[in-house]
Amino acid sequence: MADFDQELDASGLNCPLPILRAKKTLAGMDTGQVLRIVATDPGSVKDFEAFAKQTGNELMDSGEEGGKFVFRIKKA
Amino acid sequence: MSGKKLGIIATKGTLDWAYPPFILASTAAALGYETQIFFTFYGLQLVRKDLNLKVSPLGNPGMPMPMAMDKWFPVLGTALPGMEAVMTSMMKAKMKSKGVASIEELRELCIEAEVKMVGCQMTVDLFDFTQDNFIDGLEYGGAATFFEFAGETDVCLYI
Numbered sequence: 001m002a003d004f005d006q007e008l009d010a011s012g013l014n015c016p017l018p019i020l021r022a023k024k025t026l027a028g029m030d031t032g033q034v035l036r037i038v039a040t041d042p043g044s045v046k047d048f049e050a051f052a053k054q055t056g057n058e059l060m061d062s063g064e065e066g067g068k069f070v071f072r073i074k075k076a
Numbered sequence: 077m078s079g080k081k082l083g084i085i086a087t088k089g090t091l092d093w094a095y096p097p098f099i100l101a102s103t104a105a106a107l108g109y110e111t112q113i114f115f116t117f118y119g120l121q122l123v124r125k126d127l128n129l130k131v132s133p134l135g136n137p138g139m140p141m142p143m144a145m146d147k148w149f150p151v152l153g154t155a156l157p158g159m160e161a162v163m164t165s166m167m168k169a170k171m172k173s174k175g176v177a178s179i180e181e182l183r184e185l186c187i188e189a190e191v192k193m194v195g196c197q198m199t200v201d202l203f204d205f206t207q208d209n210f211i212d213g214l215e216y217g218g219a220a221t222f223f224e225f226a227g228e229t230d231v232c233l234y235i
Binding site: 012013014015016017019020022023040041051054055 | 103185
């Protein structure tokens, strides 16, 4: 079973698009659901930390997979 | 939600200066800020229906040309007819290749995120614009209108 409910591929997109797309996708999800985000913008690592801190959505984990940045955010 | 507010005064009308207000406003909106941009003087170019923004290489010595344009066209070369169009298309191509959103796209995202946009009525009159020149939903007001919001902001920027 997948450890997320929805996935957002933000590969190739640059600031601020990954954050904006994530925000939009989260808006259509239910509280407690998990969004997995794949991004290639190195700036997104800090940005998703800041996004989680400021919006209250929980950044469960972040890491690198095959040269891409992967995040899991739980909707608050 | 933070309940914070961001106010931006956008005063420049070139392609490169169009990015900061729209990037900051759309991001702030995504972070839950109530956001307002006041477009005045050349900043009004950013809210025209027909966006036709250009990069101005003239008198812009701090602008690095990623394609080593400065090597081929020293300062005086930037005054050549057509140079603005060349630089603008090169900048646009570069931005596209790096996955940077277009101004049209960022402006649309701001509208979607309910960023409030206010055009300076005095400037509209000064340059003989009409409200038909600008995007639907643009509100009009003066400095006092802006201060009504600016006075309550947590972050207020002049760009």
